[in-house]
Amino acid sequence: MNSAVIVFPGSNCDRDVAVTLADVTGRAPVMHWHGDPDLPDDLDLIVIPGGFSHGDYLRCGAMAAHAAAMAGVRRAADRGVAILGICNGFQVLCESHLLPGALMRNRDLRFICRDVHLRVETTDTMFTAGYAPAQVIRLPIAHHDGNYVADLPTQCALEDEDRIVFRYCDAGGKVTETANPNGSLDNIAGILSESRTVLGLMPHPERLADPRLGGTDGRALFVSVMEALS
């Protein structure tokens, strides 16, 4: 499986993703600089990593969404190449309109850096086929702007089309207001595009994909993609 990680000034999870991809797929990803519009033609997966691209100036992801490389990402998305946006990558995908809705400042205005529980809401995606339906997993979040908002028609479409992939929940898998760390609409932590080939999520699967990091709940996401695309 051929993959690429887009690197922006201020990305800080690009190498974490690269280590995970190399480990899971056996091939190191192409590290693709944001200013280069020409992505390799043979990519199966493009990851937009976490971080603070362009210092989060104006809005998180707003500047990165207009980077030269994003034109290439958009073309690849149109061809059906799998796109994964993690944390700042999710914000970039929303600002690029590759995913609907927006990510606003956390409800309590604080930067949150801790592990959260998530319920896998659909396994009908190449990203989560390796999880069990309604499986509860633990992943870290580290963000200031992860409060997902969308208008009612968008929310209904996400629900009706089975495009909500992860919801914040408690350890027992209950989706409650107290388990919602950032105020996200309907406890949404990750969503799919209409094509089901673009996934954005605020939690960091790459940060818990190796037992040496204290957990492996994120690993199945990368394994699922690899098995679907290899």
Place this chain on the structure above:
Amino acid sequence: MKARVHVTLKAGVLDPQGKAIAHALHALGFDGVRDARQGKVIELDLEDDDPEAARARIDDMCRQLLANTVIETYRIEL
């Protein structure tokens, strides 16, 4: 030509920062503040001298970059 763009959250979009501001004003003893909404102001210095053309161009800037029209609305002042 100078222009000012006011970007604010759409009505109905919850504004956590505005809520914190309203709380802080209450704490300072400023009664009667029903609500506060926070936005941003972007000042532009343009080469244009035709206000109509400038407005159209700024509108384009807002839609492409300055505002996220999913959650924000904008007002252009010339």
